[in-house]
Amino acid sequence: MEHVSADDARAELHRLRSSIDNLDAALVHLLAERFKCTETVGRLKARAGMPPADPAREAVQIARLRSMAESSGLDPHFAEKILNVIIAEVIRNHEQFAEESDD
Numbered sequence: 001m002e003h004v005s006a007d008d009a010r011a012e013l014h015r016l017r018s019s020i021d022n023l024d025a026a027l028v029h030l031l032a033e034r035f036k037c038t039e040t041v042g043r044l045k046a047r048a049g050m051p052p053a054d055p056a057r058e059a060v061q062i063a064r065l066r067s068m069a070e071s072s073g074l075d076p077h078f079a080e081k082i083l084n085v086i087i088a089e090v091i092r093n094h095e096q097f098a099e100e101s102d103d
């Protein structure tokens, strides 16, 4: 493997970490927007007496995400795991909205 000086490695690491920081910021902003949107969906469902979870919609979302992950070089199993964590949190929020509207 080609040798790299400590100075060059530090400069490259700094450049890469700066991109990682930007990407992490984008992820947080995207998640914040998604949760704003799902909050509105959850409150709408609660008002309409619809169930918090929609497994059919989740299955479509997961299949779509797995396929996008595959074509962009991301491990589809990992992509599914992340989406499941997000969806579980969304459903927890929706259950809370449903309880609030029962009060």
Ligand SMILES: C=C(O[C@@H]1C=C(C(=O)O)C=C[C@H]1O)C(=O)O
Binding pocket: 038, 041, 052, 053, 054, 055, 057, 058, 061, 086, 087, 090, 091, 094
């Ligand atoms: C946001 C919704 O509620 C739940 C959360 C979903 C999600 O986070 O993608 C998908 C289906 C539902 O279980 C929805 O029904 O669209």
